[in-house]
Amino acid sequence: MPRIRLAGPVAASAVALALVAGAAPALAQSQPAAPAQQVQIMAQYPALNLAAHGEVKIAPDKADINFGVVTEAPTAAEAMAQNAERMTQVMRALTGAGIEARDIQTSGLNLQAQYDYVQDQPPRLRGYQATNRVTVLVRDVEAVGTTADAVVAAGVNQIDGITFGLIDPTEAENQARQLAVRALQNKAEVYAQATGLRLAGLRSLTEAGGYQPQPPMPMYRMALQSSADAASTPVSAGELSVRIDITGVYDLAR
Structure with a gap:
């Protein structure tokens, strides 16, 4: 087979191409792993969502x-006037x-x-009813009754x-938060130990819940019939529950 000799610029170009081709494998070995490979390596260790x-x-x-x-009164004006007079006395009592x-x-x-209804007859106006409702904050629970x-x-x-x-x-919420975080940490350590891995860090923490006032406790009409010389109406305050719910994501590693 005849030999082909390259001379001048053509020979130099051929040498340069050979050098680049020879260096390509070495350059590829020195470069970091591709992003897809990194994701695959991280996926070997699951995260805890607790x-x-x-x-x-x-x-x-x-x-x-x-x-x-x-x-209640026959006219609207009388009903409102009677209501105002009685409410004034209530404010003084408060x-x-x-x-x-x-x-x-x-x-x-x-x-x-207010109407009276009789069968087969049109409604008959009986009078008017006035209602005045008030919400009172009592800062001493012992004085509620x-x-x-x-x-x-x-x-x-x-x-x-x-x-x-609670005023x-x-x-109370901060105390509940501390208890919640401790419980979450303890639970994460149990899972890490069971899987033979270790906790690499807390990635995220989310809070839910918090203080919620309890529903109103009804006071029955029998309490309204107590006489002036009777003992005060017994009222028990009991205890309130303040709860904080949290979720957290932990990274695991070997």
């Missing part, structure tokens, strides 16, 4: 009482019980016509319920 909660029991330090004055003006809020004022008795004696004829709560739930 949930836990912390709960604190605490005595309430406030109570909201919802009550109303309902009056002041006498140590309730401040800032803790008294009107929650509803309503006036409705005596406060309820005081407003009933002054003219309140409807008590819708009592709601116990500032921050401290």
Whole structure:
């Protein structure tokens, strides 16, 4: 086979191509792994997605009482006037019980016509009913029963319920958060030990829940019939539950 000789620029170009071709494998070996390979390596160690909660029991330090004055009269003006007179007495009773003006809020004022219905006859106007509802914040839970008795004696004829709560739930919530994080960490360590891996770090942490006031506790009509010389209406505040729910994602490694 005849030999082909390259001379001048053509020979130099051929040499350069040979050098590049020879260096290609070495360059490929020195470069880092491709992103797809890195993802595959990380996928060998699963992540933990866990949930836990912390709960604190605490005595309430406030109570909201919802009550109303309902009056009926032949005319709307009379119904409203009677209601206003009785509600004025109720406000005085609240002041006498140590309730401040800032803790008294009107929650509803309503006036409705009242009808009598007889079969096969048109409705007959009986009169008008006026309703004035008030929400009172009691900062001393020990005084809830005596406060309820005081407003009933002054003219309140409807008590819708009592709601116990916390004026500032921050401290209880923070205690519940600490308990929740400890529970989450303990659970993650158990899973890591069981899988033969170790915790590489906490990737994310999410909180849910928190302080929720309890539903109103109804006070029945029998409490409104207590006489002035009877013992105060017994009311038990009990305990509130402050719960924090969290979820966390932990990375695992060998």
